[in-house]
Every structure is written in structure tokens, then in C-alpha cells.
Amino acid sequence: MIDRIKAVSFKDLNQDGRTDIIIIADYITGVNAHGIERLPVAGIYFQKKDNTYTTLPELDKSINQTGHNRTLQNIIQYVSKQRINM
Template identity: 55%
Template sequence: MIEEAWGNYFFLLDEQNYILYSFPKFYGNNWSGGDGLAAVSFKDVNKDGLKDVIIIAYVDAGAGPSLIEPFPIAGIYFQKKNKTFTTLPTLDQALNDQAHNQTVKDVIQYVSKQRININ
């Protein structure tokens, strides 16, 4: 996976760094700028036997004198049976609105209490 400077875009790469898969838009791209990755984790979040990808990135909300400290935004890519990935923007929004975005453990604890069916 790699990060682009103007936002967070993620790719699955092979050994020669060729793109095998482009992940959907990251939820954190709804903010003005990326400020680095905090965590990337491969876990079966929704207990369907497939590895999902949890990403926590730091973003900022502005520029100039009103710039606030970068804050974490979490997003989850759920793996589907056909080996593609999808996001659930409403889940990502709730996860972040309720501040369950600080650590991978926070994300997993929150999501484990949700009913998730993506297939």
C-alpha cells in the first residue's frame, strides 16, 4: 500500500511494485489534507472469514493561523467474496463521529458490536 501526498489512496502491490488492486476512496479524503498514516491492520473485522483492512490516517482541517492539530480518521475496507473491497461510508462516519478512531483496537471494539453484511 502507498500513500499519495494530496490525499490518501491505497493500492495492493506485487513484488515488483505493480498495482494489483486500487482500493476505493478513503473516508479520510473528505478532509483537506493528509498528514500521515497512524496504522494499517489486516483483520477479519466482520467475522466472515475474509481479511479486511483498517486504516487510520491523520488529517488536518485547514491552513494558516486557524490550522488545528491533525486528527485521526479511520476507515475500513471490507473484503468481499470476489476478492474486491468495499467501504461502508455510514459506518466509517459513525466510527469517527463517536471517536472510535484512535487505535485499531478502538475500531475493532466498535465494529464488533455492529451487524455488518457486505456480501
């Protein structure tokens, strides 16, 4: 379950001149003796030529599995090293 939206950014991530969207949300994964356990989950929406948006599920999965999902800067740095063509 989503606990909160942690961050949103509007930035051209793949250098195509279009505005892409990054969202980081905290999901509640459980409760322990210290309180609620949260897990950040990031998703990127790339703007296409027709002004609609699409995702790259494998990229989102990679960002989240490698821990590059904690801050917008982490995501931007990680994505800048990828070749993304829309």
C-alpha cells in the same frame, strides 16, 4: 490534507473468513499556537466474496463522529458490536 498514515491492520472484522483492512490517517486541520492540529480519520475496507473491497460510508462516519477512530483497538471493539453482512 493527510499528514501521515497512523495505523494499518489486516483483520477479519465481520467474521466472514475474509481479510478486511483498517486504516487510520491523521489529517491536518489547521495550525494554532501549539503547532499543527491533527484529526484522526479511520476507514474500513471489507473484502467481498469476489476478492474486491468495499466500504460502508455510514459505518466509517459513525466511527469517526463518535471518536472510536483513535486506535485500531477502539475500531475493532466498536465494529465487533455491529452487524455487518457483505
